[in-house]
Amino acid sequence: MKQLLEVQVKSEAIKDITNGYPLILKEAIRVPEVPMEQGSLMHLVDQHGGYIATGYYGEQNKGIGWILTRKERETIDQKFFAKKLKEAGQKREDFFASDDTTAFRVFNGEGDGIGGLTIDFFNGFYMVSWYSEGIYSFRELIYAALKEVFNVRGVYEKLRFNTNGQYIEKDDYVFGEKGEFPLIVLENGMHYAVDLNDGAMTGIFLDQRNVRKALRDRYSMDKTVLNTFSYTGAFSVAAALGGSAGTTSVDLAKRSLPKTIEQFAVNGIDYESQDIKVMNVFDYFSYAARHGLKFDVVVLDPPSFARTKKMTFSTAKDYPKLLKDALAITNDGGVIVASTNNASFNMKKFKTFIDKAFNETGKRYKVLEQHQLPEDFTVPNNFPEFNYLKVVFIQVMN
The missing domain is CATH 3.30.750.80 (RNA methyltransferase domain (HRMD) like)
Structure with a gap:
């Protein structure tokens, strides 16, 4: 039997919850004196004991639980x-x-x-x-x-x-x-190899499905494509199937090499005709600049936070620099696919990073298209902060 506690919501937080905000923030409630067990059901009430919603207690990031129902008599079974x-x-x-x-x-x-x-x-x-x-x-x-x-x-x-x-x-x-x-x-006719029992990730990020399709269908034909932070090379596969002149996949993880080879292989693509580099992306930018390498399309999909022996990277503060590094090796008229899954800022803020990078390099740009979470990644109505994915296709104008 689940522990059931009556928990008072502070007056300033009631409106958000009644309007459909699903996350229960610690500062939104008066924590009961009785210790709450993980999974306890919370009857959320106002200061007069009036019912607001039922949620469960479970610590996750900045929240201490989630709303399950706003129907007082609904049983959680x-x-x-x-x-x-x-x-x-x-x-x-x-x-x-x-x-x-x-x-x-x-x-x-x-x-x-x-x-x-x-x-x-x-x-x-x-x-x-x-x-x-x-x-x-x-x-x-x-x-x-x-x-x-x-x-x-x-x-x-x-x-x-x-x-x-x-x-x-x-x-x-x-x-x-x-x-x-x-x-x-299968994803839009493309083949991908996945493993459901091999660590935190399966081999493909499903939230990028529409972005991969756009890359394949509209931006790859006869183009040279650089895929940074490439993981298992899913974007590279999409580009190759879209008729690219060649792909280069760069990721620091050693397992990215066999995983990327595998993704090419299940699509009947000769991996030896593609370039796969196991190295730090920022070192690759320097390498490419020294060797005069330039690309028609550059995909930037970094982790929100990463630390190596040499440096620490955070999309919240370092994305403009990442874009500037990419710009240095992108052909005029080329396209940068700028992506982030960092939920701490919205699309409007992300676009300021893009603007900053182009202004500081003296280049003009045009936004060709943008994406957020695909239709199967349903987000709560009226709360866009839960739509964490932000992808912008940017054309370099000069």
């Missing part, structure tokens, strides 16, 4: 989770029916009504990611609901949360068929 999953699946009927895309997000946390939980679909297999110990405490109910709602081939999970000050990040098989990895999935 298997039926509740099955209803949420069914509603999410109905929104994605076109994806389930697609012949050329077999990897997408089925359930996107707070956007689908349960913060701290995401579920991805990979050719019949489901990958469940848990972002707090609180939501993980509902694991049995949610898995029972998953089996009830979907035709499940097999399920894997990833734990990505703090426990007793230790960051937990593990992945594991849960139930159903065990996958044979790499598992080959």
